[in-house]
Amino acid sequence: MKELIIISGKGGTGKTSLIAAFASLAQKKVLCDADVDAADLHLIMNPAVIDRHDFFSGHTAMINKDRCTGCGTCTELCRWDAISDEFEVDSIACEGCGVCVYCCPENAIDFPEDNCGEWFVSDTRFGPMVHARLGIAEENSGKLVTLVRQKAKQLAEENSLDLILTDGPPGIGCPVIASIGGADAVLIVTEPTVSGKHDMERVVQLSAHFKVPAMVCINKYDLNLEATQAIERFSKKHHLPVLGYIPFDPTFTHAMVQGQTVFEYNSNSKAGKAVEKIWDGISIEIGL
Amino acid sequence: MIISIASGKGGTGKTMMATNLALSLSADVQLLDCDVEEPNCHLFINPKYGDVETVTTPVPEVDDQKCNGCGKCSEICQFKAIVVIGETVMIFPELCHSCGGCMVVCPENAIREEGRELGVIQKGTLGKLEFIYGKLRVGEAMSPPLIRRVRSVADPGKITIIDAPPGTSCPVITSMRGTDFVLLVTEPTPFGLHDLKLAVEAVKLLDIPRGLVINRSGIGDGKVKAYAQNEGLPILMEIPFDRQIAEAYSKGKVLVEEMPEYKEKFCALYHEIEKIVSDGATL
Numbered sequence: 001m002k003e004l005i006i007i008s009g010k011g012g013t014g015k016t017s018l019i020a021a022f023a024s025l026a027q028k029k030v031l032c033d034a035d036v037d038a039a040d041l042h043l044i045m046n047p048a049v050i051d052r053h054d055f056f057s058g059h060t061a062m063i064n065k066d067r068c069t070g071c072g073t074c075t076e077l078c079r080w081d082a083i084s085d086e087f088e089v090d091s092i093a094c095e096g097c098g099v100c101v102y103c104c105p106e107n108a109i110d111f112p113e114d115n116c117g118e119w120f121v122s123d124t125r126f127g128p129m130v131h132a133r134l135g136i137a138e139e140n141s142g143k144l145v146t147l148v149r150q151k152a153k154q155l156a157e158e159n160s161l162d163l164i165l166t167d168g169p170p171g172i173g174c175p176v177i178a179s180i181g182g183a184d185a186v187l188i189v190t191e192p193t194v195s196g197k198h199d200m201e202r203v204v205q206l207s208a209h210f211k212v213p214a215m216v217c218i219n220k221y222d223l224n225l226e227a228t229q230a231i232e233r234f235s236k237k238h239h240l241p242v243l244g245y246i247p248f249d250p251t252f253t254h255a256m257v258q259g260q261t262v263f264e265y266n267s268n269s270k271a272g273k274a275v276e277k278i279w280d281g282i283s284i285e286i287g288l
Numbered sequence: 289m290i291i292s293i294a295s296g297k298g299g300t301g302k303t304m305m306a307t308n309l310a311l312s313l314s315a316d317v318q319l320l321d322c323d324v325e326e327p328n329c330h331l332f333i334n335p336k337y338g339d340v341e342t343v344t345t346p347v348p349e350v351d352d353q354k355c356n357g358c359g360k361c362s363e364i365c366q367f368k369a370i371v372v373i374g375e376t377v378m379i380f381p382e383l384c385h386s387c388g389g390c391m392v393v394c395p396e397n398a399i400r401e402e403g404r405e406l407g408v409i410q411k412g413t414l415g416k417l418e419f420i421y422g423k424l425r426v427g428e429a430m431s432p433p434l435i436r437r438v439r440s441v442a443d444p445g446k447i448t449i450i451d452a453p454p455g456t457s458c459p460v461i462t463s464m465r466g467t468d469f470v471l472l473v474t475e476p477t478p479f480g481l482h483d484l485k486l487a488v489e490a491v492k493l494l495d496i497p498r499g500l501v502i503n504r505s506g507i508g509d510g511k512v513k514a515y516a517q518n519e520g521l522p523i524l525m526e527i528p529f530d531r532q533i534a535e536a537y538s539k540g541k542v543l544v545e546e547m548p549e550y551k552e553k554f555c556a557l558y559h560e561i562e563k564i565v566s567d568g569a570t571l
Contacts, residue, residue: 009326011298011454016479037455038296038483059366079387092461092493097387098366136489137461142429170298170454171325174429194540195303195328202326202426209427223531224538253507256478 001156002184002286003164009199011170013191014219017252019167020044021275023126024263029163031129032152034179036144039131041167044259047122047129055117057140058096061089067108074100092137116140128155142178172206185213185286191220192227214240215285217278221245243281246274290448292467296483298454301473301503306451307332308544312554316446321421322435322463323453331540335412335419344403345433347381348390354398361390406434432462456490468565470498477508497568504529524560
């Protein structure tokens with residue numbers, strides 16, 4: 001079984017549209033949306049939820065006013081400025097470290113577990129999909145990403161599917177690290193802009209740091225050919241295969257508005273042709 | 289006045305809005321790039337660079353001579369960052385949230401804190417514009433403490449503009465919390481709308497006045513506008529999709545310099561924001 005994660009560093013380079021397009025091309029796969037913070041893949045996949053689960057992780061302090069004597073031990077120890085002078089806990093600021101709970105001489109602080117979101121196993125017209133929704137302003141996105149990936153793997157094993165196609169989050173922080181660790185390969189989608197290249201370079205370093213093989217494709221390559229060449233040079237220097245070039249093509253946006261993949265919307269678009277070529281490249285690189 | 293710029297979805301134009309707003313105003317402005325995972329403002333500002341500061345977060349270090357292996361530290365740690373096996377204390381610094389709990393409960397006073405590097409903050413200037421950005425070390429998962437450090441340089445005597453990261457979780461909340469106004473930027477597509485809704489919910493939770501910029505208007509559909517109207521979210525600016533703008537951006541050029549007619553629009557945007565904030569304050 002192979003697990004491919006699509007990442008980009010910079011947001012908005014086309015990760016989700018591309019993975020949706022791959023869903024049209026790939027056989028026997030599980031789809032997985034690891035961008036739990038701002039998940040969008042379901043907007044194209046239109047999944048029918050089979051299983052829904054709450055995601056509990058971490059705790060938040062709650063001061064019990066009846067038992068609180070106002071001694072101030074908690075405010076003194078809290079490093080997050082999460083407890084007001086009136087001994088109210090700001091649940092957004094609370095880190096869930098439990099120091100106040102542990103040290104309160106009156107045992108006046110409760111510490112319930114947080115419901116941080118939910119995760120789903122669904123059916124789509126392209127096969128099974130695992131996805132999630134982190135609650136607004138919640139923490140522990142990395143743990144939810146890890147959970148979603150585990151479930152996708154389990155689903156692939158149970159159904160003898162040999163590929164997991166995962167939509168990753170932007171950035172290089174906690175959820176991205178949780179998304180790529182131990183994966184067979186990452187596909188980095190970049191764009192020929194100063195920020196696209198800058199962010200791609202950081203995500204290339206991240207993949208190398210975690211020893212995950214990386215491949216590159218360039219979206220909207222014809223927006224700035226010089227920048228496209230600079231990305232090619234960087235990729236060559238770091239021995240990263242550049243699998244293809246997608247032209248600037250509004251078909252992606254039109255397909256998204258219809259809730260379709262680029263191939264469902266138009267079986268003969270320029271962008272579609274480029275995506276097919278990239279998919280062939282991936283299949284060879286990861287041995288599908 | 290602190291204005292944070294956020295979006296939910298990535299790549300909608302936060303950095304473009306932050307840099308152009310910062311460069312359009314004649315008052316004293318600070319631009320803080322809090323997208324520490326992928327900071328981009330410096331690529332457009334090209335400041336004269338000043339000091340670089342390494343930012344660390346405190347993590348425990350155990351004095352084996354004093355430690356008696358009682359295990360109280362691992363008992364309080366919610367993040368499994370300190371574990372006692374037999375008489376050996378193991379520390380996993382990358383899991384530590386720097387709460388200091390282990391140090392507080394250690395009866396032998398055997399724990400002290402040392403700094404673990406999270407990244408750097410880089411300062412710079414462009415004319416009178418003060419510019420600060422954070423850069424997370426590659427491989428580091430914990431961005432909020434670095435974002436807090438970037439924000440700590442905010443000068444109440446200036447207009448502070450914060451470029452926030454995408455998403456709706458802790459890094460974004462850390463960037464927006466306590467700011468006077470959140471300027472949300474989206475594109476009029478289903479992904480843009482979906483993630484905008486999440487971002488609006490987050491801003492509501494923080495109870496901060498907000499307004500919307502629709503970037504690349506003309507692509508996609510009309511649902512973002514309909515949502516904003518329903519939600520009572522004022523649309524403060526629309527920037528049409530224009531290949532010339534996209535090409536200029538791709539080269540690291542700044543909109544208000546390439547198309548100076550935009551400068552006035554950004555100044556007008558600031559005055560709108562100022563008005564919303566002061567109206568809110570008098571309510």
